[in-house]
Amino acid sequence: MAIVDxxxxxxxIHRNLADPDLRDGTREVYTSTLxxxxxxxxxxxxxxxxxxxxLEQPGRSLREAESSIYSLFSSTMMRxxxxxxxxxxxxxxxxxxxxxxxFSSQLGLWLDEMPAGSTVVNLSTDHEPLALxxxxxxxxxxxxxxxxxxxxxxxAVLNNVLHHASPERAAEILSTLSxxxxxxxxxxxxxxxxxxATDIARDTELQFMNEYLFQRLMLDPATHDVAIxxxxxxxxxWSERIETLGWRLxxxxxxxxxPHHTILVFEKDAPx
Numbered sequence: 001m002a003i004v005d006x007x008x009x010x011x012x013i014h015r016n017l018a019d020p021d022l023r024d025g026t027r028e029v030y031t032s033t034l035x036x037x038x039x040x041x042x043x044x045x046x047x048x049x050x051x052x053x054x055l056e057q058p059g060r061s062l063r064e065a066e067s068s069i070y071s072l073f074s075s076t077m078m079r080x081x082x083x084x085x086x087x088x089x090x091x092x093x094x095x096x097x098x099x100x101x102x103f104s105s106q107l108g109l110w111l112d113e114m115p116a117g118s119t120v121v122n123l124s125t126d127h128e129p130l131a132l133x134x135x136x137x138x139x140x141x142x143x144x145x146x147x148x149x150x151x152x153x154x155x156a157v158l159n160n161v162l163h164h165a166s167p168e169r170a171a172e173i174l175s176t177l178s179x180x181x182x183x184x185x186x187x188x189x190x191x192x193x194x195x196x197a198t199d200i201a202r203d204t205e206l207q208f209m210n211e212y213l214f215q216r217l218m219l220d221p222a223t224h225d226v227a228i229x230x231x232x233x234x235x236x237x238w239s240e241r242i243e244t245l246g247w248r249l250x251x252x253x254x255x256x257x258x259p260h261h262t263i264l265v266f267e268k269d270a271p272x
Contacts, residue, residue, distance in 0.1 A: 022205055026052065029209065030048035047073075103188065118183075120153060120156070122140065124142065124143075125164065163189055163230075189262060189264070190260060242266060253265075
């Protein structure tokens with residue numbers, strides 16, 4: 001059974017690429033992403049153009065375009081300081097692994113503040129397990145399934161979970177988890193930003209196009225069929241949703257680079 005509505009996904013991509021501003025923004029984001037893994041500027045720009053051309057072709061199925069783009073990444077060689085000579089697809093996989101470890105490392109800042117003996121649950125679908133941070137004074141468990149979490153915890157981490165769910169499912173995850181956590185909730189999410197509603201709407205679509213690159217174009221379509229997240233919000237909107245459950249935002253931080261990731265640290269304000 002397909003786990004993504006291909007037609008809805010293709011329609012949204014075509015709408016974005018038909019908008020000159022969003023098309024230029026997508027080209028810039030795709031070029032920048034390739035540059036960050038070590039692809040030369042001229043090659044990155046050319047590949048960004050090729051991706052957009054493949055996606056824009058009328059009468060072509062989305063899966064055909066994705067297969068063609070992934071073949072291009074698999075056959076194009078590059079060199080960077082981390083992997084030496086490798087295909088773009090292999091270099092991207094390496095960069096994602098290093099990125100997930102960096103996420104866990106930065107989360108360590110808030111783990112280190114927890115008293116000895118604290119229990120911590122980390123909910124994450126595809127990031128480095130926090131248990132690997134080896135903090136002997138904490139009891140850390142990892143889970144990929146929100147429904148499998150049971151018991152009480154001093155701290156919970158939601159690492160890129162909510163925007164992968166529908167708004168209704170995200171609300172259910174939060175409301176179910178919240179009573180199980182006594183002290184601290186750390187949420188890492190993709191966030192849109194901008195000074196006006198128009199700016200935020202534009203940024204949201206660029207976030208969507210970047211997620212599409214990360215979640216589908218850079219992955220082998222023969223083995224991956226990933227639904228693209230569409231539950232976006234500003235950092236303020238995420239905070240408001242979570243604070244209705246008895247939490248109060250205490251700290252806000254961010255990870256560098258795209259897609260934009262914001263860290264929201266909440267403390268318990270009232271019984272959940």
